[in-house]
Amino acid sequence: MSSRKRVFDLLRIINVASCQCPAHGYRGNVQVSNTTPSKDYAFEIKCSTVRYGLGVTQEVGMDLVNLGAKNVCVMTDPNVVSLSPMKAVLDSLVRNGISYSVYDKVRVEPTDTSLKHAIDFAKRGNFDSYVAVGGGSVMDTCKAANLYACNPDADFLDYVNQPVGKGKTTTEPLKPVIAIPTTSGTGSETTGMSIFDYEEIKAKTGIAHSALRPLLALIDPLHTRSVPQTVANFAGFDIFCHALESFTAIPYTERGPAPSNPALRPVYQGSNPISDVWARFCLQCLNKYFERSVYNAEDIEARSSMHLAATMAGVGIGNAGVHLCHGLAYPIAGNVKDYVPKDYGTEPMIPHGLAVVLTAPSVFRFTAASDPDKHLEAAAILGADVTGKKQADAGRVLSDTILKYMDIMKVENGLNAIGYSAQDIPQLVKGALPQHRLLKIAPIPQSEEDLSKILEDSLTLY
Incomplete structure (x- = not known):
């Protein structure tokens, strides 16, 4: 107990002595208590690995080789499948000898029905890794497909946010996902969220879990030209x-x-x-x-x-x-x-x-x-x-x-x-x-x- 008190005392000293200038300060004084507080006292930053650069998509095949991938699911939508970003991805996979299957039925603004279709594809494929090529809809669909394929006995609502679903957490390790965004908006390539329209209530909801975060985000500005x-x-x-x-x-x-x-x-x-x-x-x-x-x-x-x-x-x-x-x-x-x-x-x-x-x-x-x-x-x-x-x-x-x-x-x-x-x-x-x-x-x-x-x-x- 004495060592715990010393830690709290040290945190108080750091808080008082820390720089309060606009670059480093933060509004409000951080309160440190010896008891379990009713409000949070800490935050943490989790993020996918981000690689940025013109033409960086050409490296995705090498990344999959480095992961030891043998059976890859490439997810995209009916529009992107015929565009240059998808061609760049598949060229890299072929060049590096990666075996893959393409799912190109992702719905823009996905629904629970469209997610279930992608989930069924992922379950049948027994994939060891995923590549999502497209906007937020593709990345969110890919995350959900990975989650449920790794938890094949789960009910769909098990992982959906409360109160719509049960908000359960997954204990099964998920397969690696590489996200390659083709639009500049959602930021889904770094987040642990998958958002969809739940048709029963006519509103969006989602799944939120840190395990959903892609392992790697390849940010290639060349894709934005289309x-x-x-x-x-x-x-x-x-x-x-x-x-x-x-x-x-x-x-x-x-x-x-x-x-x-x-x-x-x-x-x-x-x-x-x-x-x-x-x-x-x-x-x-x-x-x-x-x-x-x-x-x-x-x-x-x-x-x-x-x-x-x-x-x-x-x-x-x-x-x-x-x-x-x-x-x-x-x-x-x-x-x-x-x-x-x-x-x-x-x-x-x-x-x-x-x-x-x-x-x-x-x-x-x-x-x-x-x-x-x-x-x-x-x-x-x-x-x-x-x-x-x-x-x-x-x-x-x-x-x-x-x-x-x-x-x-x-x-x-x-x-x-x-x-x-x-x-x-x-x-x-x-x-x-x-x-x-x-x-x-x-x-x-x-x-x-x-x-x-x-x-x-x-x-x-x-």
Whole structure:
């Protein structure tokens, strides 16, 4: 017991003596208790190995040889399968003598039905490793297929987040996954999440477990040149909200309860000094490169920078978490009516990046009171002039900054523009309430009335 007390005393000394400058400090004093605290007192950063560079995809075959892979599943979607990123992957596998099978039936914005189809393929294949080539939908589908193929007797809902599923953890080691993103948005190449539409409740949910993280992420900016303008636009707004939500999430010292065992610490832990570094980096990239990357596919500097920003945002959200924009986006996407976006095919769907950003102006007006200085800092990094602005102005300033970006990118004018009306708000709130993992990471607790007001204010934006 005396040695435990000495450790706590040393931590207190370090906390008091540590640098408090903006580069190293962190708002709020860390409290260290001799008893098990009701709120958490630690955070941890987990991340896939990241390899970045033009043409780095050519190395994937060598990576699989180094892993000793003998039977590889390559997952992609019906669009990417015929594009240059997939050709580069298969050329590398053939060149290095890797035996593989291709699954190209991944659904953009996957559902529980589409996941089960991919899971059945993975179970039959008895694969020893996986390569995911595509956007977040492909990577999330690949993660789920790996999980259930390694746990063949599990019920589908066993690993799905509570309260929709049972939220169980896996004890079986998963096969290695190499993720090769072809879009710049989700950051799924570094996260332990797999997100899908659960058709029964008409809302997205997911599986969150550190074991889902890919072993290696190959970030090759050459792949971004084939991304259509609308896809680049909405994917960019996913980065945008990832950065803002992780930056403004509840501080890790305010999230509770503390885990009884470090293995039980959740994937989403709240904002922390390291995740804030990634968020600031992403916001800086958005300020400099977002518009350029959307309107000029040949601007390789801009598209490369956005590709890296997506990965860095993934590192941030993969440990800090996202909150209300994403929590509300899941029922917005899940209850789609007849909206068909350009460059996404012919079926009605609401792209994830669009679903998250439509409520962002209202969300950050709501959360600004939790930490006005951080909200003003975010607006400033995005290019707003915050000179002379007071803390009471923080929500409006950040909201106006977001709206400026949305206007430049010609984003639809609110929920009305994608088919929703005031009569749909109760159903959207109902779909958001089960998103406990996200809502609890918001810096301010919210009631059903609060969520309704955010959605109401998002019906028309400009």
